[in-house]
Structures are given as C-alpha cells and as structure tokens.
Amino acid sequence: MCSIGGGTDIEIEERVKGRSYRCKECGERFKAVGKHPVCPSCQSEDVEEA
Template sequence: MAEIDMKKLKTKRYRCLDCGNEFKGIGKHVVCPSCQSDNVESNE
C-alpha cells in the first residue's frame, strides 16, 4: 500500500456546521471526521 503525504496534497480547511469541528479535507464530498455530517463549509 502506498504512503500518502498529506502535506503535498491540496487540502482545504473546513468547519462542520453541526458539531463545530475544524479539520482539513480533500475532494468533492467532504464529511466531518468527528460526526460524519456532510453539513460543512470551507474556511478558505
């Protein structure tokens, strides 16, 4: 299995509108890693 260096990927900062968690994500369908909600907004 290949190792992925997250620092080299183009990630965005997101905030979950349901639980308030802030996290980095990538892709078109981002979900909160804390509560699995897709009600998130980009902070960038």
C-alpha cells in the same frame, strides 16, 4: 517481461493540499480533500469552507 513493483516513496501530505472546513453540526474544524468532505467527528456532510 513485466513486473509489478512495490509501493512508492511519496509522502501524500507533501503533494496534496487539503482545504480547511468547519462542520455546521458540531463545529469541528478539519482539513479535507475532495468534492464532498465529511466531518471526521460526527460524519456530517453539512460543512462549509473555513
């Protein structure tokens, strides 16, 4: 018999470390995870690692 359990008790922020970025369009500084970060302020993909 197979059962599907509920959610897990894992805090994502404790496990995944985001990298710091700066948006070249609006100057916003933010942390993101992934290969193609997007500025949360202006949605630009023109960002650089800070």
